[in-house]
Amino acid sequence: xxYELFLILPMMLxxxxxxxxxxxxxxxxxxxxxxxxxLILALxxxxxxxxxxxxxxxxxxxxIFGRSFIVDSFSTLFDLMILGGAMLTLLINHDYFKSRHYFxxxxxxxxxxxxxxxxxLSHAHELISxxxxxxxxxxxxxxxxxxxxxNPKSREAMMKYVVLGSLAGALFMLGLALIYGAxxxxxxxxxxxxxxxxxxxxxxxxxxxxxxxxxxxxFKIGAVPFHAWVVDVYHxxxxxxxxxxxxxxxxxxxxxxxxxxxxxxxxLGDFWSLPLQILCVLTLIGGSFLALSQSNxxxxxxxxxxxxxxxxxxxxxxxxxxxxxxxxxxxFYLMSxxxxxxxxxxxxxxxxxxxxxxxxxxxxxxxxxxxxxLAAMMSIFMLSxxxxxxxxxxxxxxxxxxxxxxxxxxxxxxxxxxxxxxSIFYYFRLIATMYFYDTPxxxxxxxxxxxxxxxxxxxxxxxWGGIGTALLPYLPTPDALIELSRHAITSLD
Amino acid sequence: xxxxxxxxxxTLLFGIGLVGVIARRNLFVVYMSIELMLSAxxxxxxxxxxxxxxxxxxxxxxxxxxxxxxxxxxxxxxxxALFRAKRSIDAxxxxxxxxxxxx
Numbered sequence: 224x225x226y227e228l229f230l231i232l233p234m235m236l237x238x239x240x241x242x243x244x245x246x247x248x249x250x251x252x253x254x255x256x257x258x259x260x261x262l263i264l265a266l267x268x269x270x271x272x273x274x275x276x277x278x279x280x281x282x283x284x285x286x287i288f289g290r291s292f293i294v295d296s297f298s299t300l301f302d303l304m305i306l307g308g309a310m311l312t313l314l315i316n317h318d319y320f321k322s323r324h325y326f327x328x329x330x331x332x333x334x335x336x337x338x339x340x341x342x343x344l345s346h347a348h349e350l351i352s353x354x355x356x357x358x359x360x361x362x363x364x365x366x367x368x369x370x371x372x373x374n375p376k377s378r379e380a381m382m383k384y385v386v387l388g389s390l391a392g393a394l395f396m397l398g399l400a401l402i403y404g405a406x407x408x409x410x411x412x413x414x415x416x417x418x419x420x421x422x423x424x425x426x427x428x429x430x431x432x433x434x435x436x437x438x439x440x441x442f443k444i445g446a447v448p449f450h451a452w453v454v455d456v457y458h459x460x461x462x463x464x465x466x467x468x469x470x471x472x473x474x475x476x477x478x479x480x481x482x483x484x485x486x487x488x489x490x491l492g493d494f495w496s497l498p499l500q501i502l503c504v505l506t507l508i509g510g511s512f513l514a515l516s517q518s519n520x521x522x523x524x525x526x527x528x529x530x531x532x533x534x535x536x537x538x539x540x541x542x543x544x545x546x547x548x549x550x551x552x553x554x555f556y557l558m559s560x561x562x563x564x565x566x567x568x569x570x571x572x573x574x575x576x577x578x579x580x581x582x583x584x585x586x587x588x589x590x591x592x593x594x595x596x597l598a599a600m601m602s603i604f605m606l607s608x609x610x611x612x613x614x615x616x617x618x619x620x621x622x623x624x625x626x627x628x629x630x631x632x633x634x635x636x637x638x639x640x641x642x643x644x645x646s647i648f649y650y651f652r653l654i655a656t657m658y659f660y661d662t663p664x665x666x667x668x669x670x671x672x673x674x675x676x677x678x679x680x681x682x683x684x685x686x687w688g689g690i691g692t693a694l695l696p697y698l699p700t701p702d703a704l705i706e707l708s709r710h711a712i713t714s715l716d
Numbered sequence: 717x718x719x720x721x722x723x724x725x726x727t728l729l730f731g732i733g734l735v736g737v738i739a740r741r742n743l744f745v746v747y748m749s750i751e752l753m754l755s756a757x758x759x760x761x762x763x764x765x766x767x768x769x770x771x772x773x774x775x776x777x778x779x780x781x782x783x784x785x786x787x788x789x790x791x792x793x794x795x796x797a798l799f800r801a802k803r804s805i806d807a808x809x810x811x812x813x814x815x816x817x818x819x
Contacts, residue, residue: 351776358783362790372797379810385794386746386807389787390737393753396780397730400757403773404764455813 227283230274230294233267233302234342240264241335248328257320260331261313264338268306274299282348290410291349300554301345301478308471308561309338315569315681316463317673318576323461325371333370337363337467341475345482350399350409350436353479357395360475361388361443364468368460380459387452391442398435405429411483418490430494436483437495444476444532446502447509454513457525462572465521469528469568470561477535477557481550484542499540503635506533507642514649520582523649524567527608530646531560537639538623541630549626552619559619559688563607566681570601573674587653589662596669598657600682605650607685610643615688722763729756743798743805747791754784 228235240263244256280295282288313334320326340360347353365388369381403409405428406417418426442449457465488495510529517523535556541549571582574597591598607614620643627636669675729752736749758777765773799805 351779355779355783358786362786365790365794369794369797372801375801375810375812378798378801379813381794382743382798382807382810383813385791386737386743386750389750389791390753392787393730393733393750393757396754396757397760399776400760400764400773403761403776404767407768407770408772409776459813 227281230281231283231292233270233306234339234346236263236267236270237335237339237342241332241339244328244332244335248332256328256331257313257317257326260335261310263335264306264310264313268303268310271299271302271306275303283346288352289349290412291352292343292346293348294346297482298345298478301474302342304474304558304561305338305341305345305471308474308565309334309467311565311677311681312463312466312471315565315674315677316466316572319462319572319674322576323371325373330367330370333363333367334463334467337367338471341472344475345478347479348411348482350402350411354392354395354399357439357443357479358392360472361392364464364472367464367467368456370464371461374459376459377461378459380456383452383459384456387442391439391449394435394442395439398432398437398439401428401432401435403432405432415490418488426491430491433483433488433491434498437480440476440480441502444473444480444535445529446532446536447505447529448502450506450509450513450529453529454517454522454525457528458519458522462521462568462575465525466565466568466572469525470564473528473532474557474561477553480539481542481553484539485547485550495543496540499536499543500632500635503533503536503540504638506530506536507638511642511645514646517649518583518585520571520584520587520653523653524564524571527646527649528564530642531556531564531608533642534620534623534639537627537632537635540635541626541632544630544632546626546630549623549630552622552626555622556619559607559615559685562681562684562688563604563614563616566678566685567601567604567608569674569678569681570597570604573597573678576674584653584656587656588660589664590656591658592662592666593664594667594669597675597678600678601657602654603682603685605654607689609647609650613686613689615685617689719763719767722759722766726756726760726763729753729759741807743795743807746807747788747795750791751784751788754780754787 240260244260247256247259275296280293282290283292283294313331337360340356340358340363343356344353344360347356365381365385368384369377371377399409402414405426406414408414408417414429418429438449445453457469460468484495507530510526510531510533513529514523514526517526535553538549538553538556542553574586575582590601603614607616610616610620620639624636624639627633627639733749733751733753733756736752737746740746740749758780761773761777761780765771765776795805798810802809
């Protein structure tokens with residue numbers, strides 16, 4: 224009992240912290256709410272970190288909740304990624320929060336509620352608890368997207384996200400009802416047992432239900448045919464919220480996708496493979512077109528996040544074909560994408576906080592001369608996102624493509640590599656704009672504060688993740704990250 | 717009536733809701749269509765629970781009603797915020813971001 228309470232303590236801390244921030248939200252106290260929420264997240268992070276590497280798999284309060292919540296090494300690793308991601312997102316936006324008046328206590332309370340929903344999502348071992356966690360996270364993010372309600376863009380983004388998100392939620396519920404009708408349970412273990420006990424061709428209703436559940440999850444990660452909202456919502460949302468959606472929320476969604484694919488629907492892999500391949504091809508090509516046509520950097524990064532989801536779908540497809548090693552490559556890719564995209568968005572947020580620009584490609588003309596250090600770091604992030612060797616993004620793509628080739632998906636891997644070449648065009652376009660134009664502006668002083676130090680940290684991490692294996696002894700290396708992911712995946716079987 | 721009739725009714729309601737979301741521009745009607753879809757799913761759950769002779773499904777639909785209520789709260793709040801800004805809840809009046817894309 225006490226041990227189980229200890230296991231869910233990080234999640235409880237987040238909820239209590241969110242409630243506390245709500246209570247404090249209208250107090251005129253000289254209180255840095257951003258730092259307070261970072262402190263709460265850091266406490267939860269520390270508690271979770273202390274359990275990393277322990278092999279355990281416990282259903283929390285099985286007598287009360289049944290087998291709906293699980294704590295295992297897999298969820299521990301995902302908790303760490305989600306908490307660390309939220310923490311870095313809040314810290315890197317330190318300047319941005321100070322420059323805008325509308326970030327009050329409610330904002331940070333909503334962020335913490337969203338983080339709680341994401342953590343619960345990685346713990347869900349049942350479709351109902353997965354749906355409720357997904358809704359906790361989504362509803363908080365709906366409110367966060369429209370948080371600056373004076374801004375018409377923010378309102379419009381919220382409208383699009385809420386309407387389409389609710390539609391996707393209804394499809395999830397339909398899928399859940401069909402799965403319940405087919406198997407008599409919504410618990411992942413029971414569904415897997417049902418699949419094993421019955422012949423392959425008796426699963427029509429289950430497969431249709433599973434298909435609807437998958438549509439919802441793919442909608443949330445922004446895979447093409449379900450991507451109509453991505454660019455507009457990412458553009459209209461306040462920058463910190465865009466970062467949270469693009470990186471941290473995606474991590475949580477892949478947690479539940481991996482749990483469903485590796486646990487419950489693994490036996491139906493033959494069926495999933497074809498729709499997934501079609502989805503991969505559409506996502507890679509459609510996402511590239513989206514990213515190519517944008518003139519605003521925020522929209523370009525949003526479009527490219529669709530392409531990055533496509534790369535991870537390649538690995539997911541390799542998993543359904545039986546190459547379970549590919550799941551580690553998804554985890555590693557999530558981390559590498561997180562580091563590079565948070566860094567890039569961090570620079571945008573730094574500029575938006577200090578110069579109040581629209582952040583189009585035009586605004587970056589001569590950026591290399593007015594902000595030489597920031598421009599160098601932006602180049603690192605762009606190289607990493609494009610998958611240039613010696614950055615962490617290269618290793619991430621390397622593992623994904625080798626996983627796909629091991630699973631026999633040569634064509635898909637080739638398409639992925641081709642799309643990576645195309646992505647060089649829109650990433651390098653930014654680098655070229657920064658360095659190939661003169662600027663009348665003089666060089667700006669590079670000041671050290673929370674935001675710039677964190678951007679620097681992200682840049683160092685991108686490089687270190689790519690080459691730093693032997694340079695820094697006693698520090699964990701990318702191989703250690705892969706090892707960690709492998710350990711976490713084994714707890715799913 | 718056999719439970720199968722209820723399955724048919726649930727599917728029909730879900731379809732009507734889906735058409736409403738796709739075809740209507742008034743956000744309030746869109747909201748009601750989504751609610752219709754969600755209620756149709758609850759009907760399906762209750763029917764499956766009856767067919768299988770298992771109370772679990774009915775309990776699930778109760779749980780889901782709570783989630784639907786939370787979603788309704790945020791949807792209605794959003795409609796009010798949009799109406800205050802533009803005195804309109806026609807989805808086509810909010811197209812600033814999509815126009816930027818075409819420009």
